[in-house]
Amino acid sequence: MMRELTYYVAVSIDGYIAGPNGEFDRFLVEGDHMVGIVEKYRGTAPTVLAEKFGFPIDGGPFDTVLMGWNTYAVGLPDLPDPYRHLRQIVFTRGHDAPEGSDGVEFTDRDPVEVVRELKAEEGKGIWLCGGGSLAAVLRDEIDRLALKRNPVHFGDGIPLFEGRGYAPADFRPTAITPYESGVVLAEYVRS
Structure with a gap:
């Protein structure tokens, strides 16, 4: 069985993964949604934060994480090797690779080509962490969506899929989990 690519990301109710200047601080990081989501998607917290707060990192659905530069750069200079427990x-x-990023692979290769190679390898799932431009390039390779829809409205910013024109794709819901915090975990699989 081929590995699957899952776009797992926080998103506002109006479809943005960050504000106009890359802000994401309005997404809820406290509330009843944290326990369920952190358990289901183990290993998706940066290693240092997982260790600090006792989040589980083993036994998660992914062994590889993909990021565009802007998503990666959010943690710089403090986290040059953010998910050291994952590829x-x-x-x-x-x-260029910043100092301390020895566990990170940087590439200028075609993302579609790289994802197809990864899918052919043995292993767990592949997590597309962001951002919107990379998601747009990889949209035909995305097998699953796991959207942490937050009860915030940005009005502008970086959309879930940025640019690239009209390209319809159908996904069917596999689970919709609402939390009292207002966050809804909406999970979909490509039809």
Whole structure:
């Protein structure tokens, strides 16, 4: 069986994964949704934070995480190797590897080609962490969506899928889990 690519990301109710300047601090990081989501998607917290707060990192659905440069750069300079418990691949065309990022693979290769190679390998799932531009490039390769829909409205910013024109795709829901915090975990699989 081929590995699957899951786009697992927080999103506002109006479809943005970050504000106009990359802000994501309005997403809820406390509330009843945290326990269920952290358990189901073990290993998706940066290693240092997981260790600090006791989040589980073993036994999760992913062994590889993909990021665009802007998503990766959010943690710099403090977290140059953010998910050291996973294989980390950052897609970039114009940035050099920062100091301390020995556990991160940086590539300027075609993301579609890389994902197809990863899917053919043995292993667990592949997590697309962000961002919107990379998701748009990989949209035909995405097998699952796991959207942490937050009860916030950005009005503008980085959309879930940024640009690339009209390209319809059908996904069917596999689970919709509402929490008292207002966060809804909406999970879909490609039809």
